[in-house]
Amino acid sequence: MPQDKEAKHRYEQAAAAAKGAREDEAADQELNAAYLQADSHTGQQGTLPVNSEALEAADVKEAYSLLDDFTQDELRRVRITPAGSLLTAGDAYVNLHDRRRGELRATGEENVVGEGQYFVAKHDVDFEIWDKLLYQDR
Template sequence: MNTHQGNRRTPQAQDVDKHPEELRGDLNPDALAGQNIGTEGEHPERAGLSLYDIKAAHTRFAEFSADELKRIRIVPPGSRLLQRATYIDLEDPQRREFTATGEMEAGDGRLIVAKSDTDHELWNRLRRVPDPYRTGTQG
């Protein structure tokens, strides 16, 4: 498999077959773990509960309507986070964005939300951005 973007080589896709077939399982068991290549395969991080499905969230996130809580998807515990994707952990008091690395996964007891699965106004409200224009709350 040879994947190019302009003149740039995409090493992740080429590195899958870098070992002889009989040794791949031992030398590179999770060859594409955490890589953002293509759209094939399962995405368990997108099949999680919504914030609405978590009863305690109704009180804790009272500034969000029921419809908004339903649109906030929680990455299921144990799901690998996509490398270089942006997330927020709602358990973080500062609600800072972070960029995932290939070995990161959603931990138990965490409320991890992917930016790619959240509209920008709702994302900014989750991050407590005070600008009404960015949060869609302008009058």
């Protein structure tokens, strides 16, 4: 009998461990889904890396007049897509020359940012800056 009791105990432990592993995996999948959903707004999603070539608005003279409602700290958080960059089809952008137009989706037709154009990609800024770019009463 002691062997049966020991085998039953091992079986119960293995079953509990397997159940815990399944629950952990489900929780991880749920967390990843929530992360991706939340980050589709903040722009920090892993599939859309922050543009390392983007310019800080604080370093662009014309940005001061285009973003006159932004503080110096906020200007450092605005990343402007540099001239000559390709706009990625499907990504969201805001044109700093026409912020009232709102969020623009690149279709692939407006391929390259021209000289004197200032676009900010949603995935290059945090959600607070994105919201201020779009929704701040001017």
